[in-house]
Amino acid sequence: MISISHHGATKGVTGSCHELTLGSGARKSGILIDCGLFQGQDEGRGASASDLSIDFPIDHIRALVVTHVHIDHVGRIPYLLAAGFDGPIICSEPSAIMLPEILEDALKIGFTRDRQLIDRVLGLIRSRLVPVPYGQWHSVFDEEGQSLAVRLQRAGHILGSAYVECDARVGDSEERIVFSGDLGAPHAPLLPAPESPERADRLVIESTYGDKDHEDRETRRYRLKAVLEHALADGGTVLVPAFSIGRTQELLYEIESLIHEFADSPVAGAATDTHGRSRTNNKGSDPSFTWESLEIVVDSPLAAEFTRIYRDLKPFWDAEASEVVSQGRHPLSFEQLTVINSHEDHLNAVEYLARSHRPCVVLAGSGMCAGGRVVNYLKAMLGEKRNDVLFVGYQAAGTPGRDILNYGPRGGWVELDGERYDIRARVHQVGGYSAHAGQSDLLRFVQGIPQAPKEIRVVHGDQEAKAALLAKLEGLLPESQTLIPTFAARGTKSQR
Template identity: 35%
Template sequence: MSTLTFQGAVKEVTGSRYLIEVDGNGRSHRLLLECGLHQGGSDADAANARSFGKLPRELEAVVLSHGHLDHSGLLPKLVREGYRGPIHCTRGTRDLLEIMLQDAAFIMAKDVEWENKWRRRNGKPLVEPLYDLSDVEQTLTLCETHPYGQPARLPGGVTLVFRDAGHILGSAIVELTIPSGGQEKRLVFSGDLGNPGSVLMKDPEKLFDADLVLMESTYGDRDHRPLDETLEEFAQVLEDAHADGGNVLIPAFAVGRTQEILYHLSVLYHEGRLRQQMVFLDSPMAIKVTELYYRARKSLDAEDLKVLNLAASGDTRRYLPILRMTRTVEESMAINRIHGGAIIIAGAGMCNGGRIIHHFRYNLEKPDTRLVIVGFQAAGTVGRQIVDGAERIHVMGRDLAVKAKVHTIGGFSAHAGQTQLLGWAGAFRNRPRFYLVHGEPGAQQALQTALAESDIEAEIPAYGDRIEL
């Protein structure tokens, strides 16, 4: 009998990992679905540092739903510890991995360099990064890409099909047909399901047949505000910031959210509703991803692109003329001389590092600053502390008072809300087994209750739980 073991993203949002052991062709085959980074706090650091043990040399294939680091960020560590098999993903995911994993390795190297300076001074043993750029390069050589809807054969007689999840570029719902106990069982993993209300991405595909469904539950306890209301709130925040003379800080999720925010800023600009004179995209990774989205625009929603006249013209200067992309540290530092009238989109999205915390240093203690939170903030992150009402935060070795006005605008989420999750789950016929993953306990319990009201039974697994397919 084939089995699945939950090794991550259970009762938490990050660290996605599921081990599938296939009883096929007379012997056991081990496949890994996802290999994600844990994010948020010291517990996450300890989980990321834990060795994979024998797993890298026993695995025959890895399957990846999309390129966000909580789904892919430990792949180079898996390779560093000996994995040499294929990594199956879409082309969009492969292109994003090149940007995101290189950036992650670069940041790790810098963090370890600073950590080891302190350790040398204090006579402590030195530490190594989880992986380096050479591990990333080797990881990329192992990627095998597949279009949506095209079956691929995996070891043990498993068939893989990717479906469009509508979340970010290349994101996929994973459909696996797996031999088990003399039968074939269909496992569907939602990956991260997109929000049909968001721009640029197509709507998530609905599937109808499965024996077992792993479904994300990040926003299982609530719906997002309608997009038109969200945009009006966003426009009003920008108008108020202009009236007060302060800057607007937007922590940037480099993939998906940044591109959506730029889209809406462009629309406001061309409607004559954007009063700010400067928009800075201050994230080298977000800049690279934005350029990738432009190159891959044929895979994006054609109707949304028509709004920007990008599909035909190709003239990006018309997109948002006041946009400045700051690639270098010197260009980023120069922004700190601007005391008002600017919108600064900077990494990282959960405020745990990156250039946004430097802008905090110069702006967060000013009452005329607006801090606009446009994405999910995981437990343990600086962004979550601010959203939860912290009056002071500790970054870059110093305490900062949070005097800026904080606005949490959830309607921009690239995740499905509760109603969309219920609709996606309700499309399946013949009552498959549901397991809720990628959610904090409260959100999962709320979604479990809502599913039960629709006569859909769902379980909430714990770390290490092992189920038969």
């Protein structure tokens, strides 16, 4: 008996946690694929960011396999350890470097401020890490007629991201089961695109953007340029709620390429909107600003730390990024880039940018505006038309980011720390920087498997996105059983 159950990411896009189990009864053994935090209003067992419980049996769990280090995939790991899990944590080599960093921040925010306790937890996590190179099989167990080996393949989502191939055997029954984790969009900066697995008898696939495609890279780069031109022409701030890993680094890469390409070119007296249409500047605009005048601020210590790690792990970059480096450019450490670390400097930057007319792009955590330094910028800047808010990642239901995205273009308001703030700043979303594959990319990944999977489970998406991807898969692969699994009841297998 080889079974799959789900302990998250069945009713929304967060809380990823899937279980692969071999055997039954006293001979049951299994692994977890991810153990992530719930965010926003993802449903399930009333799931939310405060739902940290490990309410399923773990005595038989032999290992945890981490697809990547985003918090919605790893945020419950400290609670898994507290619940008694004592197995290895298998991940890619870059993820092994980054995982303690992301969990240190999560522990400080949601677990404890006790430095000694944090150090003990992080020390325990480091002692359990088993870094595995891409493309190399790793045996989890092989005993008494049962065996399980895993292999990580590049997923192209963030640095270190992987999809997981599992070779499972119980007696004479063998299966290869693939868990996609989060897949990246092709042609994204910095990372190679994912390639389809050579085999998948069963596939568990994400569907964050299962109902839509992203803009191509040229289009999104043009839209990014237009948003930045607005800041240059109007003396405003472009505020980017920053996800610390992945999107921040890709955005810096693209901004550096724009500065490199246009350099001392002046911005025209009339800025353009995100569709390229000319419009009149606000009073006080200064068309003498050039691209080299544009200051980029990373106001997120965690994002700054992961940007440093990205720089240190250049061997995992794609060919395009490596070529840029060979030209003597520094796409993640360029002249116009300023990093803010201290809280005092952060508050000073908010005050200065709110009253000045110096064009600036600020990347500040957190990505869904549910906390972090970005909230202070939003409070100070949402009320002015010269400013822009640029979303480059998914905004979960119930988060301030989703409200700004929904109500901002209609002149609405958002609640931040219990107070209402009117939204007069322009609001944009450039979806291509989401780091997630779009619908066509997901379909190509599945169709690229030489023999169609017998079963495809669609997870990690809003209901509409899952349903749209499911319908496409049913039409393209009628021989495959396709389903949207439900949340596993305590200690039981998920049902359709």
